[in-house]
Amino acid sequence: MAASARQSSANSQPAAYQLPSLPYALDALEPYVDARTVEIHHDKHHAAYVNKLNEALAKYPELQSKSIEELLSSPAALPEAIRTAVINQGGGHFNHSVYWQNMSPKGGGEPDGPLADAIKSAFGSFAEFKTKFTAAAVAHFASVWVWLCANRDGKLLIKDYPNQDCPLSEGLVPLLTVDVWEHAYYLKYQNRRAEYVAAWWNVVNWRDVADRFAKTK
Ligand code: MN3
Numbered sequence: 001m002a003a004s005a006r007q008s009s010a011n012s013q014p015a016a017y018q019l020p021s022l023p024y025a026l027d028a029l030e031p032y033v034d035a036r037t038v039e040i041h042h043d044k045h046h047a048a049y050v051n052k053l054n055e056a057l058a059k060y061p062e063l064q065s066k067s068i069e070e071l072l073s074s075p076a077a078l079p080e081a082i083r084t085a086v087i088n089q090g091g092g093h094f095n096h097s098v099y100w101q102n103m104s105p106k107g108g109g110e111p112d113g114p115l116a117d118a119i120k121s122a123f124g125s126f127a128e129f130k131t132k133f134t135a136a137a138v139a140h141f142a143s144v145w146v147w148l149c150a151n152r153d154g155k156l157l158i159k160d161y162p163n164q165d166c167p168l169s170e171g172l173v174p175l176l177t178v179d180v181w182e183h184a185y186y187l188k189y190q191n192r193r194a195e196y197v198a199a200w201w202n203v204v205n206w207r208d209v210a211d212r213f214a215k216t217k
Contacts, residue, residue, distance in 0.1 A: 015054040016064030019047045020097055028105040032199035034188045042100065045183055049092030049164070056085035068094045072168040091164030095145055099179050104205035111206040115213045122156040129158075130201065136160050137180050137197045148176040148209070150216045173216045176209045 022042055027035035057064050060079065063071065063086075071078065071090050078086050110116065110126050123129035129148075136158055137146040146160045149172040156175075159167060167174045178184075178200055185196035 015050075016057055017050050017053050017068065017093060019050045020100070022100055024103075024105055029103055029203045032202045033103070033185075033196075037183075037185065037187045040187075041179075041183060042096075046093070046096040046100075049089050049096065053086065053089040053093050056082045056089055068097075069168055072166055073171070075169050087169070088164050091166045091169075094168070095164055095166055095177060095179070098174055098177050101208050102176050102205055103200075103203040104208070105203065107203040107205045108201065109206065111210055113210060115206070115210040118150075118154065118156050118213065133158050133178075134194075134197055134201075137178050138194045140180065143181040145177050145179055145181075147172075147174055149174055150213060154216050173212070175212045176204065 019042075022038070026039050026042075029035075029038060053068075060082065063078075068090055071086055072094055075083060075087055111119065116126065119126055119129045123132060133146060133148065137160075140146075140160060142162055144160045144162050145164075145166070146158065147167050149157055149159050149167045151157060151172055157172075159170075159172065161167070178197060180193060180197070185193060189196040189199075
């Protein structure tokens with residue numbers, strides 16, 4: 001009985017990492033990002049990364065209390081046995097978490113304030129930044145994430161990462177990302193990745209991006 005009680009108590013403990021709720025309704029990003037895609041992408045794909053991250057960390061309670069940012073910022077410090085799993089599954093969890101927060105039904109347009117100034121300084125103009133970021137997102141054949149990041153000096157740069165690799169592992173601050181894995185757009189756009197990326201700009205939550213940039217100061 002005691003063993004069984006312990007077992008059930010262990011099973012009822014909350015998992016170390018939880019799937020974050022979406023900050024809007026499933027259909028809130030319509031018509032740009034459709035409800036069915038958001039549902040599958042969040043409830044199935046993102047959830048799977050969280051579950052597999054928890055599985056990888058099951059035998060490492062000391063790592064479960066760390067934030068996902070901490071884990072991904074120092075991959076070399078991770079036990080070798082789970083390093084790849086944490087980079088892939090933890091990266092999947094982190095990247096998707098930023099992706100959801102980077103979008104809003106009230107998004108679109110252009111940033112203002114210090115973020116707008118930094119974009120102008122790094123890329124010449126917002127239009128030029130948008131062109132370069134779009135080109136990076138559309139160009140890749142493989143499954144990648146394209147990011148706007150800040151380096152340690154606060155300078156902005158566009159980076160793309162394969163699989164679920166993320167800017168934290170290179171010491172960069174992640175600001176804005178678009179998921180261009182096929183599952184992010186295939187139901188609505190099929191092979192038309194460029195159309196998805198063009199639509200995605202309409203839901204970019206510049207307030208969230210600006211908040212992330214403000215924390216780099
Ligand atoms: Mn995805």
